[in-house]
Amino acid sequence: MKTLVLIFHPHINNSRVNKALKQEVLKNTSKEVIVRDEYEKYPDEKIDVELEQSLLEKAGRIVLQFPMYWYSCPSLLKKWEDQVLLHGWAYGSTGNALKGKEMVIAVSTGAPAKNYHIYGDFHYTIDEMLIPFKATSNLIGTKFLKPFILQGVMQNLTDEQLKKESERYVDYILSNK
Template sequence: MNILVLTAHPDLASSSINRKWFDALSNMAGVTARDLMAVGGPEMNFDSAVEQAHLQKADRVVLQFPFYWYSSPPVLKAWLDQVLLVGFAYGPGGNQLIGKELMLAISTGGPAESYQVGAFNNFSMPELLTPFQQTALLTGMTYLPPFVLHSAMSRDQTRLNASVPALISYVTDPQLDPSANRISDLLVRRTHQSPG
C-alpha cells in the first residue's frame, strides 16, 4: 500500500506533536510525507501537476494537521483548492481519486469530552469534520475513521510520545473499517481500558 501523508502546519519547527508525527511518518517505508508549507512556500502556491502525480501513486491519503478553528490550517485549504481540480477530482472525466482512501490525523487542544453536545465545543468531531467527509464522498474516496489526539497541548510527554507509534500503526493498518466512522482516539481508549 502506498501512503501519501500531507502535513499541514504553519510552523512544524515550533510544533510539539505534529512535528513528531511528521518525522516518524517520513521514516516509514511505503510512506511519502510532505510538509505542505515547505512545498508551497509562504505564498502557498502548489504545482497542481506535481501534487496530482503524488495523489495518483497513492492508495491512501492522510491529511495530518492541528485543529485550528474547527478546521485545518490554511495551507491545507490552499492545497485542496489548487489540486482537487475539475477533470481530475470531480466533474467530467474527474475520476482520478475514485477508490483511494482518505484519512485525517488530527491533534486538538481541547479534551475529548469537550467535543459533544452541551460541552465546551458543542459538536462532536465527526460532525465538525463533515466537510472533509463530503470531500471524500464527492471525489469517490473511501473516508476512513480519523485518528484524533485530544489534549495535544498537555505537558504529559509520555502520552504525547505514545501517540507516535499509535499513529503509525493506525495509518499503516490495511484493515481499517470505513463503516466504523467514529473518533479513533486510541490513546484515550487505551487509558480507559487499562486502569493504572
C-alpha cells in the same frame, strides 16, 4: 499500497504534537510511504498542482495530517483542496483520478474531547467538525477511513503519552484496513 502523508502545519518547528507525529512517520519513509511537509515545500504557498496531482494518483491511501485551527484546518490545506482537487480531475463526470483510494484525516486538537460534545463547551462532536472533509471525500470518491484524532494536546499530554500516540498513529495509517 502506497501511502502519501501530507502534513500541513504552518509552524512545525514550534509544534510539539505534529512534529512528533511527523518524526515517527518519517522513520517509515520508503518507496511505499511518502511524507511531505507541505508548508516546508511551499513557503510562498505557491502549490505545484501537477506535482500534487501526480503524487495523489500514485497513492492508494492519502493521509492529511494537521492541527485543528478554528474548528477546521490550517489555510494551506484549504488552498490545496481548492487548487488541486479540480473539476474534471477529482470530481465531475470525468473526474475519477482519486476514486477508490482511501483518505485518512489525522488531526490534533488543543481542547479536550469533553469540549467536543453537544453538552460540552463547543456543542459539536469532532465527527461533526470533520464533516466537510467527509463530504469532500464522498465527492471525489475516496473511502473515508476512521480519522486519527489526538485531543486535549494542550493539557496534560506527557512526553511518554505523545511517544505512544505517535507510534499508534504510524501503526494506524500504515496498517491494512
